[in-house]
Amino acid sequence: MNAITLSGLYKRFGAFVALDGVDLTIPAGCVFGLLGPNGAGKTTTFKCMLGLVRATSGTVAFDGAPLTPATFEHIGYIPERSVLYDWMTVREHIEYMRHSFARFDPSKAHALLEQLGVGDDRKRVRALSKGMRTATAVALAFARQPDILILDEPTSGLDPINQRTVLNLIINEAARGATILFSSHQIGQVERAAERIGVMQRGRIVLEGAVDDLKAGRKIVEGILPSETFAIDGFAANPNIDRIERSGRVVRAFVHQQPDAVAADLTQLGAGGIRVVDLNLEDIFLDAVSPGTSTASVVEEA
Amino acid sequence: MPAILTVDPRSGVPIYLQIIEQVKRSVALGALTPGEQLPTVKQLALDLTVNPNTVARAYRDLEHDGVIETASGRGSFVRAGNGAANVSLAAGRDVAREGIDAALREAKSLGLQRSDVAHLVELSLTRWFPEDV
The missing domain is CATH 3.30.70.100 (Alpha-Beta Plaits)
Structure with missing residues (x-):
């Protein structure tokens, strides 16, 4: 069974072709690493998948069906730029997530924040360093216990210890059966955590396959x-x-x-x-x- | 067991092959003994920080090669029972065969003839297994 299928995904911003026919299939339970130089189209692909950017043409299917609000309940997403609210505290974010998502587990969120070194949840996001913001976004996304995780550079700005922690979180979720699509410039991380990889360049997938193969x-x-x-x-x-x-x-x-x-x-x-x-x-x-x-x-x- | 298993993800050798080689080596050397339990797929994946399906693939191949056996719900174990004595010997043979194969491939690519190589192999045997001469 395929968890995610992208077919002929095409996106134009004015004269600029950001996605030039992306075809990608991610099997259920797979950790898939998306690699590519800056500007290759990784973030645009993620946004099109989640309906945050409307594709010019092409389709995205989750378990064979188009994205619906119900599907969203099962998808965790960490965007490239943090979507946390500067004026809210970490604890308020947890409350907000608890009300928004039925499967959100506040105790898991607290445990992950502790593990990632975000000790004081009364701090406002504004007061957090870049790495601590990423760590908070990671903790909130993983605490939703989604079936599908889409992670746009989930380790960027993290120190090496937290990078390893996040990799192990990915591995842990994979062992639970989650499907995970993540991008990273750190090829060593992809080499460890991903079972399959895709390489993007100029809006196309130029190479795809199982890492070991x-x-x-x-x-x-x-x-x-x-x-x-x-x-x-x-x-x-x-x-x-x-x-x-x-x-x-x-x-x-x-x-x-x-x-x-x-x-x-x-x-x-x-x-x-x-x-x-x-x-x-x-x-x-x-x-x-x-x-x-x-x-x-x-x-x-x- | 995690203490004796390490992988180098940055190597060009697929990670699952590295795991297979090291488990066989450990079994051959007796660092893993017949009946000994291996970590679960999830535990080893977390210990090594590698993809769980990669570990599962290594375990499947090790089972296929008769080195380990998996009892559903109980985990994976180094093969014990009747064939146990042969398991460590067979594992040692597998690891050694890879090394010998690599050396002979190298000799061939250097343009040596079969008779040259046979002579070199004789010399090595005499050096490392003198009692068998």
Whole structure:
């Protein structure tokens, strides 16, 4: 069952195309990490999903149905910019949430605030640091015990200890069966908490898949050819290869699946020194958004 | 058990494979003994700060490989009973096979011939298993 399905989501602001046909499917119970450079369209995607911004065209479905007020009861959302009221205290926010959402658990909110170091709930939001505001927003969203959590950079501004706490909250909710979609610039966090990832660029999903499968399939297969001008046309046509870089006698194939088969082909060709280089999520991300800049390439050339 | 299990999420090796390798290594070395209970999927996910489905996938594969067994509602345990003595041996073989395989792949990519490699393997065997010569 798919918890969230985006089909052909398109959004134009004047002449600017923010979303250029986003198709995305998030299975129920999945933690999905959305990566992308600033301005790629992550926040606009979240807002369109929640009806906070009206998409120019395309559809969003939760459990196969369009968003309704009833659906909203089951969705927790942490926006990129805090929606807390400056003039209200943290405790007043808890009261407000308790009245607004049937499943909101005030004692869980207090426990999470304690855990995240927001000790004094009589403080007005205005008096909180940026990190403490984020922590408060996190505590309020998680205390609603939603089936679906949509988190726009939920760790931004948090210290490393609270970042880890929030990751563990995500893991805890995932173990409970919640579906979680979150964005982050911290690839290491996504690498830990997410089962699947999507990479957005210029309003499109340019890469999507299970983190472990991407790592298992995406490798650099490197070899040394008999000569600088050695013809490799047949090898280069292998559909498992995304692109090839040559430098002198060294050939490097960026592979998206079956790296061992590609390595065998390269051996067959008469190349020596065959190596299969692992790529981590950062390498895979960088290669997806701008081919040729991944740290792996730089390290290998050194 | 969490004390002996660590993963490096930033590695290019999928996390579930890292968990599998380490559990097998622990079983081979006796750090995990037959019948010993493993943490629940949720507990290990929280201890390692990794996705619970990733841990569940590792446990499924470990069960498939006969290293652990899962009793519904009771949790996962290192396999005990009749085959228990062989479990740690088999786990050790699995881990060692990966290492040997990697070394031979390297030898091949360096252009060595089968006979060269066989000779090197003989030398290693003599060094590490002298009593078997």
